[in-house]
Amino acid sequence: MPVDKLNSIAITDIESVNDKTDANIQAFNGVEFAGYGGLTWSTGGTDAVRKTQGTTGTIAAFLMTGGYSS
Amino acid sequence: MSRLSTTREYNGSSWSAGGSLGAASNCKALTGTQTDALLFGRGTDSANPTNTTEKYDGSSWSSSANMVNAKRGGTGASAASAIFTCGDSDQTNQLWDNTSWSTSVECTHNLQSGSESGTTTDAIVAGMVDTDAGAETDKCQTLDGTTWSNSAVVTLPAARYGGGWGSGSTEHWHYGGINYNSSYGSPTPHTCLRTTVRWDGSSWSTDTDAPSAGGTSGGLYNGSYAMATVANSGSQGAVYHAGANYTAPDTHTNQEYTWEATW
Numbered sequence: 001m002p003v004d005k006l007n008s009i010a011i012t013d014i015e016s017v018n019d020k021t022d023a024n025i026q027a028f029n030g031v032e033f034a035g036y037g038g039l040t041w042s043t044g045g046t047d048a049v050r051k052t053q054g055t056t057g058t059i060a061a062f063l064m065t066g067g068y069s070s
Numbered sequence: 071m072s073r074l075s076t077t078r079e080y081n082g083s084s085w086s087a088g089g090s091l092g093a094a095s096n097c098k099a100l101t102g103t104q105t106d107a108l109l110f111g112r113g114t115d116s117a118n119p120t121n122t123t124e125k126y127d128g129s130s131w132s133s134s135a136n137m138v139n140a141k142r143g144g145t146g147a148s149a150a151s152a153i154f155t156c157g158d159s160d161q162t163n164q165l166w167d168n169t170s171w172s173t174s175v176e177c178t179h180n181l182q183s184g185s186e187s188g189t190t191t192d193a194i195v196a197g198m199v200d201t202d203a204g205a206e207t208d209k210c211q212t213l214d215g216t217t218w219s220n221s222a223v224v225t226l227p228a229a230r231y232g233g234g235w236g237s238g239s240t241e242h243w244h245y246g247g248i249n250y251n252s253s254y255g256s257p258t259p260h261t262c263l264r265t266t267v268r269w270d271g272s273s274w275s276t277d278t279d280a281p282s283a284g285g286t287s288g289g290l291y292n293g294s295y296a297m298a299t300v301a302n303s304g305s306q307g308a309v310y311h312a313g314a315n316y317t318a319p320d321t322h323t324n325q326e327y328t329w330e331a332t333w
Contacts (some may be wrong), residue, residue, distance in 0.1 A: 003199040037333065039243070039266060039278040044309070044328035047085040051075055051313040051324070052231075054100030054109055059330055062080035062309050063088070063126070066097040066112060069072055 073114065077126070079104055080309065080328065089130040093122065098142055102149030104128065108166065110137060111144035111154050123166075125149060137171045140165050143182055147189040148278040155195050155213070156180050165190050168230075177218045178211045184224075185234025185244045191215055192238035194269065195226050197248055206230055206250060210269070212239035216256040227251060233287050235308045240271035243331075245280055245307070246290045248316070262289030266331075283325055285315035290325065308332075 006014065044059075053067030072097050077088030097112030105128030114120045124131045126149075137154065140163070146152025150168035156177035163174035177195065184197035193213040198237040200207040206228035210221040224244055226232075232247030245266040251263035264287055266277040282288030290312050312325035 011208050035271070036168055036268075039268075039331045039333050041278060041281055042332070043281065044082070044330050045080070046326040047078055047080075047311065047328060048161075049314075049324035049326055050078075051095040051312070052098060053311065054095075054097040054112070055078075055178045055309065055311065056100045056102055056107055057309075059080075059309055059332075060082040062266075063100065063102075063104045063107055064080070064097040065074075065077040065079065065088070065091060065100060065109060066128075067074050069074055070098055070294040 074109070077131075085328075088128075089126065091131050092124055092133060093120075095120075096142075098146030099152070099154065099268075101144075101152050102126075102148030106149045108134070108146065108149040108152055110152065110166070111142050113142050121210070123171075135170045138173050143186065145186045145188055145193060149287055153188070153190045153193055153213075155186055155193055156182070175216055175218065178220050179207075179209050181207065181209060181211070183230045184247075185242070186234055187234065187236035187242050188238030192240075194236065194242045196234060196237050196244045196255055196269070198224075198229050202239050214239055220321065221269075222273055225267055225276070226265060227261075231313070232263065233310070236269070240269075242269040242276065243267070244269070244308065249304075254319065257320070259285075259319045261287045262316050263287070264289035280310070280331075281327075281329060283312060283315045283327065285317045285323065289315075 050067035055064045057063045071083045071095035075091040075094040078085045079088045093114050095112040099111035100109050110123040110155045119140040119142040121137040123134040125134045144154035154164040161177040161180040163323050164171050165174050169204040180201040181195050183199040196210045197207050197297040208223040208228045212221045227249045229247030229249040234244040237240030246263050249261045267274045283290045308331045310329045312327035314322045314324045317323045
């Protein structure tokens, strides 16, 4: 079954277990841990050209400013 | 080529306008969120960086305390905590504590035009120009607490103007840039790298290629990546807005892509 939290800590906030990061954890209770599975790329919306800009935020709330127009 | 003062906001599918900067900038350091962000380490003219910083509240920008030294580059975990990590003329770190900038320890190399991520105590800088040597490099350095050390070199050809994202010294991705050591001449321009490599804290490995941007090799340079947690999904992600590719010698074609990477 899906587990969202451990001891009230969100899974996404857990950085390591006994100092081991996910890539170094082989199994939990005999169940294999898949570890990192690689990137999946997808295409989002287009926007006017700019280069050497600054960016930050989340995919759903992203911020970009400055740069060159051409 | 003109610098921009405009701000653009992305909601996962489309872009819209935000507030305008106080000064048009080619900037490489923006940290925080869409409603609480810090801009620093930027250039406002063709030759020199500036020490000015600005903060964003979701609708408008306002001036903040100046950096100790004018530099281009940097990274950070939030608008309240940021780090400038070497580049331009020296390798001295500068730290932001939500009120003022101060100087800190030095990096092991003076690197710029590569990629960086992390916090004031846990950071990584991956190439791609060794300013002191005046040449491309595959050097990489990580910050563990207050000490910088050399890490395994990036397993890509050394290239300028690449990009990357990550959470610091134990997880970082590097992509793209122009490989000036690749063959050049009509009709073959230098190669723009397309491969993405991932750092897991101890070694680099090849990751999934980014989509092709056309041109000679499908790769890009001068774009900008940022680590971007995918809200409410439990997965992590990054957003990339494209820069340009090479299509022929001295022909740089600007791109308008937005790509999202998840894992």
